[in-house]
Amino acid sequence: QKEVEQDPGPLSVPEGAIVSLNCTYSNSAFQYFMWYRQYSRKGPELLMYTYSSGNKEDGRFTAQVDKSSKYISLFIRDSQPSDSATYLCAMSGTGRRALTFGSGTRLQVQP
């Protein structure tokens, strides 16, 4: 079993929809949770960062962490075609020496 599980998609939604992306994990030592966005033929770019449990909002993006359930989510409101990309969750423990990534979910927002 992988340490971090992420549905690979692809997830196809119409423009303006609310998108929910999720990851589950098994390592209770993870404290830092991130979402990266990766466009085709590009490197991942950091989108959201959350420490421990709770919510964090940045514009149309909201990250949620539920450590009791070992479950993290990224919500995208009013999705745009420019949001079409692969979204990778990542997490690390208190030592923060390495990131463990999910396999990524490919999102397509149809105009």
Next chain:
Amino acid sequence: EAQVTQNPRYLITVTGKKLTVTCSQNMNHEYMSWYRQDPGLGLRQIYYSMNVEVTDKGDVPEGYKVSRKEKRNFPLILESPSPNQTSLYFCASSTSGRTDTQYFGPGTRLTVL
């Protein structure tokens, strides 16, 4: 412009022919790391470096070498490449206290025949 650069961006080689992929960052970051990305497996860390002359293995170090002689550069060396090292490689960097917020390079697509 703050960035991580990698060269080459694309490389096709043959089994056993030594190669080096360069990585350079201009943000004065202490921490640098190499990942490979394979379909269905996500990004897996190969090696990382906390600072000059300090390197350590990640999750999948077999078949790779690294060196960190200067703060800005972190080359990845494949002494004897094999087909199972065909992959997309990313270099990343961050400040030492924030390895959780890494900045990634554009990637190097390597094919080993």
